[in-house]
Amino acid sequence: MNRPLPDSPYTERASPGPETPVLAQSVKADVCVVGGGFTGLSAALKLSEDGVDTVLLEAMEPGYGASGRNGGQIIPGFKHDPEGMIQRFGAEKGEAMAAFAGNAPNLVFDLIDRYKIDCDAVRSGWLQAGHGPSVLPLLESRVRQWRERGAPIELLGPADTERLSGSRFYSGALLDRRGGTLNPLAYARGLAAAALSQGARLHGNSPVTAIERKGPAWLVTTPKGTVEADRVLIVTNAYTGDFWPGLARSIVPVYSYQVATEPLTPNLQATILPNRIGLSDTKRMLNYCRQDAGGRLLVGGRGYPQESTDPADFEAIGEALARIFPAVADMRLTYCWSGKVALTLDHWPHIGEVAPGISVAFGFNGRGVAMATATGRCMAEHLQGGLLESLPLPVRPFRPVPGHGLLTRFLSAAIGIKRLQDWWEVRQS
Numbered sequence: 001m002n003r004p005l006p007d008s009p010y011t012e013r014a015s016p017g018p019e020t021p022v023l024a025q026s027v028k029a030d031v032c033v034v035g036g037g038f039t040g041l042s043a044a045l046k047l048s049e050d051g052v053d054t055v056l057l058e059a060m061e062p063g064y065g066a067s068g069r070n071g072g073q074i075i076p077g078f079k080h081d082p083e084g085m086i087q088r089f090g091a092e093k094g095e096a097m098a099a100f101a102g103n104a105p106n107l108v109f110d111l112i113d114r115y116k117i118d119c120d121a122v123r124s125g126w127l128q129a130g131h132g133p134s135v136l137p138l139l140e141s142r143v144r145q146w147r148e149r150g151a152p153i154e155l156l157g158p159a160d161t162e163r164l165s166g167s168r169f170y171s172g173a174l175l176d177r178r179g180g181t182l183n184p185l186a187y188a189r190g191l192a193a194a195a196l197s198q199g200a201r202l203h204g205n206s207p208v209t210a211i212e213r214k215g216p217a218w219l220v221t222t223p224k225g226t227v228e229a230d231r232v233l234i235v236t237n238a239y240t241g242d243f244w245p246g247l248a249r250s251i252v253p254v255y256s257y258q259v260a261t262e263p264l265t266p267n268l269q270a271t272i273l274p275n276r277i278g279l280s281d282t283k284r285m286l287n288y289c290r291q292d293a294g295g296r297l298l299v300g301g302r303g304y305p306q307e308s309t310d311p312a313d314f315e316a317i318g319e320a321l322a323r324i325f326p327a328v329a330d331m332r333l334t335y336c337w338s339g340k341v342a343l344t345l346d347h348w349p350h351i352g353e354v355a356p357g358i359s360v361a362f363g364f365n366g367r368g369v370a371m372a373t374a375t376g377r378c379m380a381e382h383l384q385g386g387l388l389e390s391l392p393l394p395v396r397p398f399r400p401v402p403g404h405g406l407l408t409r410f411l412s413a414a415i416g417i418k419r420l421q422d423w424w425e426v427r428q429s
């Protein structure tokens, strides 16, 4: 049984979502989208804009998964840099992927403008801050690769990094002006309202339990109704259950924990991540932080392998906050919440077909605000007849992660080792 969406600064500030009634009958559609996060909502929006009859089924409510709980940082790019894209997919496709990924934030801001989505969005840039001198060459190379492709991105020294972050913890940073921040739950609800306005049918509290062949079409079953559709898009991400064999085992779900302080004093608001710029660091077990529109400081990082809102489970995140921003170390934490991130072993999202007419797109490795929005739109084009292979996306066959059960069981040990490596690199500075 799923729990309701946890309280967070997002639930505090976002307007209620639109009505999405339970599917309580048998209906037909051209496309059935399974999952109401950014990917599914963006796909349903584009499909309905293009006049395709679309039904979206969501187990809980739009934005219930990672999309309504994340750090709200609009980050350009996949985890891999442009040269990594070229190395893996060849020059032509690699460059197309870099252009697509680099443009993803533009799409987010365009949709917000076009559909007047009230979600505290600001294009304040994104900082990727180095946790020690040994990572500066990596940041330098990243800046060079994006600058060669015309991106407004620059390398900052320690003084400028401190000025923009309000923290002395970092050795330097890249500043990517394509990025920004928003209230992700408000954005997801806004996308849902936009999709409805274009004619999509959205059903909440309608978990898909089975997908089976029905003649040339697919029959998608929920507890109280069914959808018969020619095409199905599965975008359930780290919340994927067992309605399609093997799919859940193709990604490694991990929990990311976040806290929000009480609103900062005006003086601290002006010094800690002012202008609501987002920051993620370069650690293997990374921390991410930003100030929200209510003046609260939000800090997140890897947590226990379970959902929690118990403040006792958030000690490690509180310690990270105190380390990065000593001035707020004693501040009361108003909210503690968590969500599931879908990791893949090679850090590429999983995009492809699991059967003729059934497409899948998920596994954004913590980079989904912009990338899931853009991917959803791209998948909508594919569902209208575009060849998967011609998309600027890493399309590959689906394979269950080898030793998935063992891997998820021993994840805590692996996380411990990575934390130790991070700690050692910080000590070198």
Ligand SMILES: Cc1cc2nc3c(=O)[nH]c(=O)nc-3n(C[C@H](O)[C@H](O)[C@H](O)COP(=O)(O)OP(=O)(O)OC[C@H]3O[C@@H](n4cnc5c(N)ncnc54)[C@H](O)[C@@H]3O)c2cc1C
Residues within 6 Å of the ligand: 034, 035, 036, 037, 038, 039, 040, 057, 058, 059, 060, 061, 062, 063, 064, 065, 066, 067, 068, 069, 070, 071, 072, 073, 074, 075, 206, 207, 208, 209, 235, 236, 237, 238, 239, 240, 241, 243, 256, 257, 258, 288, 300, 338, 339, 340, 341, 361, 362, 363, 364, 365, 366, 367, 368, 369, 370, 371, 372
């Ligand atoms: C705590 C946290 C912090 C993050 N921070 C950032 C950040 O700052 N910037 C960034 O770019 N990315 C961030 N991410 C990643 C980003 O949130 C995700 O990549 C993105 O939201 C993925 O969107 P999605 O639509 O693929 O999946 P989700 O938003 O997870 O949506 C999947 C949906 O599928 C539904 N579902 C599951 N099973 C069924 C079923 N059987 N039937 C119907 N529906 C079903 C779920 O209820 C859920 O709503 C973060 C993630 C987390 C968890």
